[in-house]
Amino acid sequence: MDNGINRVNRELNTFDVEFGKRLREERERRGLNQSDFGALGGVAKVAQLNYEKGYRVPSTHYLSNLRKHGVDVGYLLSGDRDMPVMGRLDAKLLSCAISAVQEAAKQGGYVFSGIEEATMILAVHDAMLAGRNAGQTAEQFASAILTGWSIGRSGGV
Structure with missing residues (x-):
């Protein structure tokens, strides 16, 4: 029954x-x-x-x-991916996210593929657009994401 x-x-x-x-x-x-x-x-x-x-x-x-x-x-x-607010990219934030990821990668000595870089740039953009950077600058937020990525690729600490 x-x-x-x-x-x-x-x-x-x-x-x-x-x-x-x-x-x-x-x-x-x-x-x-x-x-x-x-x-x-x-x-x-x-x-x-x-x-x-x-x-x-x-x-x-x-x-x-x-x-x-x-x-x-x-x-x-x-099971549905978030879309950036209004379903579009914010050009200013995207430019800021690109610069932030590239600077954080340079400062941290990170090397990654094009798809990894694009994924990180979009993650920083979307998080900032949605206000998820918790008061951090784009550079600080990008650095935190890259640090987590680096730890994960090296198998942890």
């Missing part, structure tokens, strides 16, 4: 698994291991693993912390 509680439980389990897949995808897209990505959200590696496997649901505090680091939390929850 299929009652409403069983149906709700199945739907929640499906959400947890799909959320976990998107969470892992986002972590891997950023080139971070579970420990480093979990640290962005303020949790340990085991919690990150449990979220990705769909065994646990993260808190709003975790999601808020990820958002502060430019993670597209809307995508994690819905």
Whole structure:
């Protein structure tokens, strides 16, 4: 007999698994291991693993912390990527994001492919456009993103 509680439980389990897949995808897209990505959200590696496997649901505090680091939390929850406000690029912010990423890369000695650079530029642009840079300058925000990227590529600290 299929009652409403069983149906709700199945739907929640499906959400947890799909959320976990998107969470892992986002972590891997950023080139971070579970420990480093979990640290962005303020949790340990085991919690990150449990979220990705769909065994646990993260808190709003975790999601808020990820958002502060430019993670597209809307995508994690819905499967739909955020678009820049009004669906367009802001030319001034894009120029600022390009300069910030290039300067942060130069200062940090980072070398990356064209697609990695473009991804970082868009991440900085979109975060600034949405006000997610938490009072940081574009250069500070770009440096933080590049530091996380660098740690993830080197396999963590």
